[in-house]
Amino acid sequence: MKRIISIIMALSVLFVFTACDAESPADTTKVFLDSIKTQNGEKFASVYVYGGSAFDDLFSQTDEGILGEVETKALDKMLDFDYTIKKEEINDNTATVTVDMKCYALGETVEDAAQEMYEKVFDEYGSRIFSGEDISEEELNNFLGSILLEKINALDGKTFEKTIQIDLLKEDNKWKVAALDENSEFYEAFGGGIFKALENV
Numbered sequence: 001m002k003r004i005i006s007i008i009m010a011l012s013v014l015f016v017f018t019a020c021d022a023e024s025p026a027d028t029t030k031v032f033l034d035s036i037k038t039q040n041g042e043k044f045a046s047v048y049v050y051g052g053s054a055f056d057d058l059f060s061q062t063d064e065g066i067l068g069e070v071e072t073k074a075l076d077k078m079l080d081f082d083y084t085i086k087k088e089e090i091n092d093n094t095a096t097v098t099v100d101m102k103c104y105a106l107g108e109t110v111e112d113a114a115q116e117m118y119e120k121v122f123d124e125y126g127s128r129i130f131s132g133e134d135i136s137e138e139e140l141n142n143f144l145g146s147i148l149l150e151k152i153n154a155l156d157g158k159t160f161e162k163t164i165q166i167d168l169l170k171e172d173n174k175w176k177v178a179a180l181d182e183n184s185e186f187y188e189a190f191g192g193g194i195f196k197a198l199e200n201v
Contacts, residue, residue: 025095025168026088028175032166033083033099036190049169049176065138066145073152077104078190082158093170098163105160106152107193111200113148120147162189 023031028047035043045052082102089096124143125135164185167178180186187195 023175024088025090025097025175026085028168028177029085029088029097029099029166032177037079037081039079047176049171049178054180066142066149070145070148070152073149074106074194077106077152077155078192078194080104080158081190086163095168095170095175097166097168099166100163101161101189102158103160103162103189103192104155104158105192106155107160107191107195107197109151109155109192110148110194110197113144113151116147116151117144160189160192164189 031043032047034040035047041052041055044055048054081104084100086098086100088098121143122129128135162185166186168175169178170176
């Protein structure tokens with residue numbers, strides 16, 4: 001009898017530790033989102049199906065000068081998002097977590113900046129353009145960048161709201177966020193609509 005009780009107790013302990021090791025899809029999604037907000041590459045790699053390779057892409061900066069400043073300011077706004085996990089749905093080794101996200105409306109900001117640039121560019125450069133003078137790319141970038149920077153700095157309040165679904169896979173008893181492409185709901189929400197706006201500008 002004592003032998004049976006010992007086995008049952010051992011199995012119970014094993015079950016507890018196994019259950020604790022396997023975080024729920026909602027728990028994993030929280031780690032994933034928090035690792036982005038805090039730029040914690042180690043945490044990100046532990047819960048994303050492709051590890052940390054996408055982390056570097058997410059936070060890489062490609063521009064210099066004023067456009068580099070715009071990138072930095074825009075990324076700061078992107079990282080300052082709020083989220084609420086609403087529910088999780090599990091189907092064997094796959095799961096979907098529904099998340100409400102609130103972000104800065106960077107897409108509207110880009111569209112507003114582009115519109116302002118179109119309105120001001122002829123006032124600023126019209127006479128030079130019609131006289132045949134070449135306007136350098138650097139000068140135009142500085143012109144556009146200054147408008148963007150001003151509008152991004154003026155952003156106040158997270159008015160871009162989107163409900164998204166994040167897919168997860170179970171690997172070795174551990175939930176991981178499935179691959180996200182650049183057209184995913186997450187990126188659209190994370191960027192506050194900026195990626196679609198850039199396509200349309």
